[in-house]
Amino acid sequence: MSLQPKVIDRIFQRCAASYGAAWDRSLGTAPLNDVKSAWGHELAGFADRLGLIAWALENLPEDPPNAIRFRNLCRQAPVLDAPPRLERVAASPERVTAELAKLQPALAKPAERRSNVAWAHAILAQHQRTGRMNPTKLAMARAAVGRPRSTEQEDEAA
Incomplete structure (x- = not known):
């Protein structure tokens, strides 16, 4: 699953607002679309976990991060919602016997x-x-x- 361009745009908007001219200098002279593509590639693993990206945006470092540093910051985010787990219930011998009888x-x-x-x-x-x-x-x-x-x-x- 790839990361939607609007997510990258939001990251860039937030970083531009947070870092100002330092952010612009950190992007260098490469075409902006190429830079955004590189960020999208690095962050593609978070496409279904946008909460980790949101956490990283709330915990930005003092200096503007590059794509790899931002990806690593996302990886440091705490896992807030653990998936629900079902109770393991042992099948009764009577039920097992009944189900096997259906297969006979x-x-x-x-x-x-x-x-x-x-x-x-x-x-x-x-x-x-x-x-x-x-x-x-x-x-x-x-x-x-x-x-x-x-x-x-x-x-x-x-």
């Missing part, structure tokens, strides 16, 4: 599991009809039906 019908039907390779049979049939198929796709279809290497006659049997 799916595990007890091997014929249905074999139907999960219907896509592979369709690819093999299409290859047999047209003689054309992406080799990787064909190899995956053959592997899915348990025939890693196959001939066209074997594909016809599918």
Whole structure:
């Protein structure tokens, strides 16, 4: 996520107001857009944590910072809001047994599991009809039906 240009503009406005001519001298002779791009690059990691940038603006050093010093100042900001944590609740043995029982019908039907390779049979049939198929796709279809290497006659049997 990149830092919005309006955030960089706000930082520059605040620094210009705080440091005056010293801020202008600190920017040097490079084009202002290039300088702002460099600041945006250095501060991109704070795009979703603007509170850290706000803290840095409230705690500016005596001398005008460059992009790297300002980034380091942002990193020194205290973490104010820790994310909420959910309580860890152990599952009861009865609930675990009930949930596993719900899975048993799916595990007890091997014929249905074999139907999960219907896509592979369709690819093999299409290859047999047209003689054309992406080799990787064909190899995956053959592997899915348990025939890693196959001939066209074997594909016809599918």
